[in-house]
Amino acid sequence: MVSSVINVDDLSASYQKNKVLNDVSFEVKEGTITAIVGPNGAGKSTLIKTMLGLHPKLTGNVSFWDSPFKTAKKKIGYVPQRGSVDWDFPTDALDVVTMGLYGKIGWFRIPSKKDKEKAMNALKKMGMESYAHRQISQLSGGQQQRVFLARALAQDAELYFMDEPLAGVDASTEKAIMTILKELKSNGKTVLVVHHDLQTVPEYFDHVLFLNKKVYAHGETEEVFTKDNIATTYGGDMQWVGKGDQYVIQSTSH
Amino acid sequence: MSYSMWIILTASLVGLSCGLIGVFLILRKQAMMADGISHTVLLGIVLAYMVTQEVSGPAMLIGGIFAGILTAFLVQTLSSLKVRHDASLGIVFTSLFAIGVILISTSVGNVHLDVKHALMGEITFIPFTTMDIPLIGSIPKATALLLLVLLVVIFFIVAFYKEWKITSFDAALAASLGIPVIFFHYLFMTLVSVTTVASFDAVGAILVVAMLITPAAAAYLWTDKLIVMLFLSGGFGVLSAIIGYWIATWLDTSISGSMALATGCIFFVTFLLSPKHGLISRLVRPAELREEQEA
Numbered sequence: 001m002v003s004s005v006i007n008v009d010d011l012s013a014s015y016q017k018n019k020v021l022n023d024v025s026f027e028v029k030e031g032t033i034t035a036i037v038g039p040n041g042a043g044k045s046t047l048i049k050t051m052l053g054l055h056p057k058l059t060g061n062v063s064f065w066d067s068p069f070k071t072a073k074k075k076i077g078y079v080p081q082r083g084s085v086d087w088d089f090p091t092d093a094l095d096v097v098t099m100g101l102y103g104k105i106g107w108f109r110i111p112s113k114k115d116k117e118k119a120m121n122a123l124k125k126m127g128m129e130s131y132a133h134r135q136i137s138q139l140s141g142g143q144q145q146r147v148f149l150a151r152a153l154a155q156d157a158e159l160y161f162m163d164e165p166l167a168g169v170d171a172s173t174e175k176a177i178m179t180i181l182k183e184l185k186s187n188g189k190t191v192l193v194v195h196h197d198l199q200t201v202p203e204y205f206d207h208v209l210f211l212n213k214k215v216y217a218h219g220e221t222e223e224v225f226t227k228d229n230i231a232t233t234y235g236g237d238m239q240w241v242g243k244g245d246q247y248v249i250q251s252t253s254h
Numbered sequence: 255m256s257y258s259m260w261i262i263l264t265a266s267l268v269g270l271s272c273g274l275i276g277v278f279l280i281l282r283k284q285a286m287m288a289d290g291i292s293h294t295v296l297l298g299i300v301l302a303y304m305v306t307q308e309v310s311g312p313a314m315l316i317g318g319i320f321a322g323i324l325t326a327f328l329v330q331t332l333s334s335l336k337v338r339h340d341a342s343l344g345i346v347f348t349s350l351f352a353i354g355v356i357l358i359s360t361s362v363g364n365v366h367l368d369v370k371h372a373l374m375g376e377i378t379f380i381p382f383t384t385m386d387i388p389l390i391g392s393i394p395k396a397t398a399l400l401l402l403v404l405l406v407v408i409f410f411i412v413a414f415y416k417e418w419k420i421t422s423f424d425a426a427l428a429a430s431l432g433i434p435v436i437f438f439h440y441l442f443m444t445l446v447s448v449t450t451v452a453s454f455d456a457v458g459a460i461l462v463v464a465m466l467i468t469p470a471a472a473a474y475l476w477t478d479k480l481i482v483m484l485f486l487s488g489g490f491g492v493l494s495a496i497i498g499y500w501i502a503t504w505l506d507t508s509i510s511g512s513m514a515l516a517t518g519c520i521f522f523v524t525f526l527l528s529p530k531h532g533l534i535s536r537l538v539r540p541a542e543l544r545e546e547q548e549a
Contacts, residue, residue, distance in 0.1 A: 103431030
């Protein structure tokens with residue numbers, strides 16, 4: 001019996017007075033990689049943020065390993081959208097990765113040599129060690145995303161939330177990120193990824209959650225990743241340009 | 255010490271504290287908040303005067319902190335009620351400032367406080383009001399207050415250096431790591447308020463904005479490292495104070511106005527010469543390098 005890592009029960013939240021999440025309930029098992037898919041404005045990012053307490057919830061309950069976020073947060077890593085930060089900030093790649101460790105370093109202390117080494121190792125894993133001292137605005141979009149991934153790796157969490165890690169990155173970065181995700185999975189870690197590219201869902205993820213303000217379907221990719229579920233989730237928001245069995249969908253999102 | 259030395263020292267302390275705080279104002283994209291708070295602290299100072307019936311440093315600081323936090327809180331509340339953030343700030347600071355102005359002219363008129371003084375400051379008179387401090391001797395009250403505030407600012411920047419960095423760069427990550435982002439927002443607003451109050455006597459509400467923002471904006475163009483930016487910004491603040499005093503003596507004009515002019519000059523020179531973002535380096539940089547950076 002694989003235990004539940006996440007339990008979301010009847011969660012709802014609003015964004016600027018519009019209700020974007022309604023009665024969202026689902027469970028996530030340990031050691032799985034789940035894609036959260038849905039059209040633009042479906043509340044995918046809001047769902048993650050609400051689960052992590054970064055966005056106020058209206059109703060419902062979220063627990064991690066049967067305890068609230070507060071007690072579980074040291075075991076949770078979060079990769080925000082790349083566009084959510086100012087890349088002109090005066091700092092370098094290594095420093096950004098070190099930030100992932102700030103929660104563990106504690107008050108009134110500066111990062112030690114050991115922390116820097118940990119950060120450097122995470123950068124190495126993402127193939128970014130030669131860019132460690134590069135100012136972050138001098139990195140390409142894919143490299144910036146790798147730095148964000150490295151920061152999450154440095155956190156050494158059990159559970160990862162990633163908000164569109166594959167959006168707007170080059171092919172080699174996508175490959176590098178997926179290799180890391182698979183490695184995380186084989187180490188028994190659990191990963192939730194907000195994803196926008198339906199084509200790659202069956203290849204990359206073993207679970208999928210269809211979200212459009214409420215949960216339309218959730219389960220193993222083989223079972224729930226069907227044309228029907230895609231169609232009901234995306235509603236009129238998409239066009240089929242596919243041939244045969246391929247799910248090639250152009251939604252209005254990205 | 256001579257009068258002019260006291261004035262230069264006081265002005266330099268303004269430049270240094272404002273320069274340090276300004277770095278985080280720029281990085282947190284809250285430069286306009288400084289504009290707001292520099293006006294609303296007037297209300298705090300007036301209220302402090304009405305309660306204590308005297309113009310004293312500690313009371314003014316408390317009043318200023320109160321006004322600063324009130325401003326930050328009201329702006330936050332209005333924006334959460336769907337008023338645009340910039341509009342919220344515009345509404346809140348003008349209203350609170352107006353209350354301050356009305357209170358000055360009706361309730362506390364004909365004392366040391368007056369609107370012109372609050373807006374422009376008068377650093378020339380600072381050496382006349384002194385206090386005795388053991389071991390150091392007699393020093394101007396405003397200078398002592400600035401020294402105290404500078405120490406407070408430096409203490410908080412050093413003690414929470416990594417927290418300032420992460421909450422400024424990536425507040426969402428900071429919150430997910432359990433760092434109290436909201437607490438740091440209000441702590442920062444408190445620091446902006448005390449710096450503004452302490453600088454008030456010397457440079458006034460309007461010019462304190464120049465001292466808070468311009469040196470930091472210039473420093474931002476020179477470096478890619480936060481720590482270097484802090485030193486540069488503080489240095490530019492002090493340099494502006496000294497150049498400003500020199501311009502004022504030379505032209506026989508307002509010292510605070512000249513200081514603000516000096517910050518502008520430093521920024522302009524930076525804008526031309528800065529190695530990475532400067533106008534000249536952009537023109538002389540080889541074309542292929544430019545392409546590579548823009549790609």
